[in-house]
Amino acid sequence: MGASLDWSRACFTMDPGFNRAVTEAFVRLCDSGLIYRSEALINWSCALQSAISDIEVDSKELFGRTLLSVPGYSRPVEFGTMVTFAYPIEGLEGEISVSTTRPETMFGDVAIAVHPDDPRYQAVHGRQCRHPFTGSLLPIITDRIVDMQLGTGAVKVTPAHDHSDFLLSQRHNLPRVTVIGEDGTMTPPSGHWLQGERRFEARQMVVDALVEKKLFRGKREHSMVLPICSRSGDVIEPLLKQQWFVRCEEMATKAVQAVEDGQLEIIPQFYTKTLKHWLSNISDWCISRQLWWGHQIPAYRVELHNSPDKQERWVWGRSEEEARHRAAAQYGVGAENITLTQVALVTLPDLT
Template sequence: HSEHCGEIMVSTTRPETMLGDVAVAVHPDDPRYQDFHGKQCRHPFNDRLLPIVTDTIVAMELGTGAVKVTPAHDHTDFLLSQRHVLPRLTVIGGDGKMTPLCGQWLEGVKRFDARQLVVNALVEKKLFRGKKEHAMTLPICSRSGDVIEPLLKKQWFVRCYGMAQKAIQAVEDGHLQITPHFYTKTWKNWLSNISDWCISRQLWWGHQIPAYRVEFLHSADKQEDQWVWGSNEDEARQRATVKYGVKPQDISLTQDTDVLDTWFSSALFPFAMLGWPQQTQDFQRFYPNSILETGSDLIFFWVARMVMLGTELTGQLPFKQVLLHSLVRDKHGRKMSKSLGNVIDPLDVIHGASLERLQQKVKEGNLDPREQEVAMEAQRKDFPKGIPQCGTDALRFALCSHKMIGEDISLSVSWVLSCRHFCNKMWQTLRFTLGVLGDNTTPVGNLEEVSHLSSMDRWICSRLYSTVAQVEKAFEEYELHAVTAALYSFWIHNLCDVYMESVKPVLLKQNEGLKHDGGKVRPAASVVLYHCVSASLVLLSPLMPFLTEELWQRLQPFRTDAAAQGSLCLQPYPRSSQMKHWHFPEEERDFLLVQEVTRVARSLRAQCGLTKEKPAMWVVCSPSQAHILLHFGSAVPTLSRVSRFHIYCPEGALPTVSSTPPPKGCLVGVVDHTCQLHLPLQSAMNINKQVAQLTQRRSKLVPKLDEILCKIQSPDYLIKVPAHVREQMDSQVRYGQVRTSNIIGHLDVGR
């Protein structure tokens, strides 16, 4: 609107809100509208003059580049109106109908009916310039299916800037630690740009806001809203009489029907649950807390709000550390959603659920029919036989076994089921231990009282010490997956697969001897086994509280310490500093050779198709390796499932070692470049099958060996490659050449 007539064309997807337009906005750099800056235009329906404002929030490339501004019905327009001091006109009411501000021709008309009426009126006035398809995102109510209408309503806000600065400072000063540390940057960025917090909600459930509207009963003047607060109406009335200087009986109070934002109520939890604002014993004893553990997606919704309100209302941080775990997703890495049908109910995993039960729960929900079908189809695909019963401890152990920091957790029911199998293995181990201890209920003494520990006894004790040290370090760094991995590995791979298998023959012989001497002295292996199982149960108790308590109680008759007679959860957690006398590092180092010999021996047995037979084998090795194998004695053939090992040292025989070399025509397995196992081919069940396997192994090994040799022979190998890496590669070459040579020899023998 100026001395020259003209028009400015605006684009909109919501014509019905035109009656609430208060301005037209264009981008300041848009060349099409440079002459319109600071001008006014006339509204097509009520002749109201609308200012043309410039703002960088306008997208020049969308529509005509000029947008109408309706602050009362669009959040972006509302923010724009704050910057340009524009009025806000509400033209759609809470009932979805047009308000009296629109005029009689639209008052009371439903919003979408009004849309068409506005378009028709523009056409009639010859002000309609066309329409075209436009893809956009519509906010839809999940319950009613209606398009959500933004409306301007009076709300309660909390000013957050000052509290946010204190929360930032607490982290920067080290008073509040956030783990993982990279979230501290996110913390600062969000709190530095925080807005006032709207804490009121128009819902039926929640804490009703303790604010009361004051009405003066004997005043004829039109009153603006006057408010007071109070924990109850009597307190609010008392405040109102003081604030406005009136008598209590001259005012009427009405409590606001709005309720507090859930996150506001939750932010009060750390101190409100302890009796605040009263200085109760619980509050004085337990506040502030030490650590908060929660999901990383709640760092702003909950954690930041707790820190801000806790500091503001109590003068103290609610906790000193925050540990944020990752989101738990389904096995495909998708976020769990009812509409996708991939939500895993912990109770279904604990108790088990048939497919029919899972689908019935979907039908009982509030999904629409199409979402129901998608969800049920996903369940039929992922859980065709339902969810097996896994138990609480298996689920807890499975969740803790995932890396919780920095990566999302993809939870698979099959992994929980494998943890249930671990629980079963714990039961079996305890049954074996009780069988070893027998009917003799004499308390098991301390390890220090055992006169002689075998090499295997010392090895398992040292492995337990190392496991305790690993667990300590992992707990300190909040790496629960490392805790579970260490404890699982010790129980399954060290205690069950190695130690128990190696000492079974020894225990059988010693138990026979006990029957003849009255059973007064327990075998050393049974004492070691008892202490390893008992200590492992204590280590596992935070992760598996129910199962470990049950198994712990079954070992009660054999305990000497009166303090250990109670519940497992009352026992002190094992500390490596108290178990240093169990540490035998040389045994752990030497046993690595035994494990490799065992692995290769079992591989040779498998190649020959031997299942029950226990053939004799030859070990060709260095004197130092022979000494190690002799040191661990009968455990080596027992674990390898061979009848006997003949040890041969080409470099020079030991006094206790046979000097007889292995016979010709043996199947050879390579432990390393100085140690080989020889199994006579007469033990083979299927020569043709062995030849095929050997040929396949050679075809895989030769290219790898050639690749390493190519690297070593490169001109700059000695210059660029560090000495320790060259040493490793040289060892790999020697090992590969020995294996290749043996495979070629086996093929010659087999053919």
């Protein structure tokens, strides 16, 4: 191409200079409150055994029943269908039917939600349903987020495996039960007969059990958008985990304002609308990774010697020595009474 390059300035993402810059950025962002650690629903790739960010998720639109190849499965898996099954109402000779594309998650159901204005369910507000497998009682709650036109108008609430349900759990103070593990297999809360089964094989097992209990109410094709991991082709599993996040709302607002004020010009100009739309609908950025894809997070788990309190404590620093001094000051103990552990396989993208 006729390029004349100054190879003395060649850099690789993992070079020491870049690593110092990323570490510095992380520490400064943490100190300013823009990076934080929290439990939230994140995009999890069971194939990679790692969290991935929103921009690493591809949306695959399905218009009905579709068979797709999924990593780890020898046969194609069916998607694009909706199953309807019934929950018996406690204390009444009746039932409430719910529709779902993911019947395997019903062991993580903690409530049934209906729209407060839906005339079909006015008589069951505040009632409870009995879970047919666990025997637990699920409250019937009302919330305007429920779409009365979708399915039966009643939805199962599974906060640990669905983003909308997670928001419902926050508003209604509901528990969160994880029934699918990091490897994509069913966990103990799903019962001994499902524990260890792979999530998409457990789907049919649950449907068969519902048929046996005479609670299955049908199955139909359903248009949907399936989240796919762009790196592995795996179907994303929303999982509730403690991870590191960057607060994006304030920064996104400032970026949009810069465009509107003319401080920043987008070329070609027609991408301005795309930029505003993306930044106006942005969520906090999960920067944790469980694979070695980037720079190691300069944060350390703190253990206080002789402390009966087992709560999770974290501190960050440009070096372990700085982190130890920060922890001693933060928790009011001597540096010699602190053990720091840096989680070896948690890495983050290039923040520079």
